[in-house]
Amino acid sequence: AQSVTQLDSQVPVFEEAPVELRCNYSSSVSVYLFWYVQYPNQGLQLLLKYLSGSTLVKGINGFEAEFNKSQTSFHLRKPSVHISDTAEYFCAVSVTGSSASKIIFGSGTRLSIRP
Amino acid sequence: DTEVTQTPKHLVMGMTNKKSLKCEQHMGHRAMYWYKQKAKKPPELMFVYSYEKLSINESVPSRFSPECPNSSLLNLHLHALQPEDSALYLCASSQGRGASNEQFFGPGTRLTVL
Numbered sequence: 001a002q003s004v005t006q007l008d009s010q011v012p013v014f015e016e017a018p019v020e021l022r023c024n025y026s027s028s029v030s031v032y033l034f035w036y037v038q039y040p041n042q043g044l045q046l047l048l049k050y051l052s053g054s055t056l057v058k059g060i061n062g063f064e065a066e067f068n069k070s071q072t073s074f075h076l077r078k079p080s081v082h083i084s085d086t087a088e089y090f091c092a093v094s095v096t097g098s099s100a101s102k103i104i105f106g107s108g109t110r111l112s113i114r115p
Numbered sequence: 116d117t118e119v120t121q122t123p124k125h126l127v128m129g130m131t132n133k134k135s136l137k138c139e140q141h142m143g144h145r146a147m148y149w150y151k152q153k154a155k156k157p158p159e160l161m162f163v164y165s166y167e168k169l170s171i172n173e174s175v176p177s178r179f180s181p182e183c184p185n186s187s188l189l190n191l192h193l194h195a196l197q198p199e200d201s202a203l204y205l206c207a208s209s210q211g212r213g214a215s216n217e218q219f220f221g222p223g224t225r226l227t228v229l
Contacts, residue, residue: 032214032215034217036220041225042222042223043119043205043220043221043222043223044158044205044207044220045220046217046218046219049217051215090157090158094214094215094216095214096213096214097170097171099163099165099170099171099212100146100163100165100170100171100212101212101213101214101216102148102160102163102171103160103218105157105158106157107156107157108155108156108157
């Protein structure tokens with residue numbers, strides 16, 4: 001079965017510092033991977049996605065992620081964070097079912113930015 | 116129009132009440148989803164509609180009843196809920212039901228059951 005593991009439940013960083021949020025997946029078939037962000041009291045917003053092709057994926061708000069098949073990882077990075085990046089970040093894998101696909105989310109990583 | 120709207124934003128109901136949550140999208144998407152999200156947890160899938168037909172029911176209790184009247188609307192009817200059903204209910208849509216389709220999420224309805 002496909003699953004996603006986010007290794008850090010909380011990541012505190014100082015403003016303008018770089019950050020990496022870690023995500024590992026397990027799958028025996030082709031994977032479609034996503035990073036979503038959830039700001040306080042809001043729904044989820046797609047940051048970026050990996051479907052195929054280039055392993056370095058660029059997303060919105062200066063975020064990027066690298067798909068690493070040998071390490072089964074899809075870590076999210078940003079070279080310089082801002083206070084506005086404070087949010088919950090979810091790594092997710094999309095699973096194809098017999099009738100419809102569904103997304104399996106990781107447990108989430110809370111990114112807190114210190115001034 | 117690239118957004119999913121949900122009404123109401125907040126809902127407080129008693130255990131004997133009947134209420135409905137509404138979700139709407141005008142992106143021409145043919146798959147729509149209901150999720151339940153408890154505090155500090157990831158969203159949990161409840162239902163998937165594909166081309167207005169229920170495709171996935173993740174063993175959700177019958178006190179939650181989904182309805183898809185047309186390709187733009189998705190309702191969740193609530194009846195005889197329990198306090199543990201209090202959560203953020205998120206609606207999402209995607210262009211199709213394939214795994215490569217990203218899902219667009221609404222802002223959610225925060226439900227409190229007294």
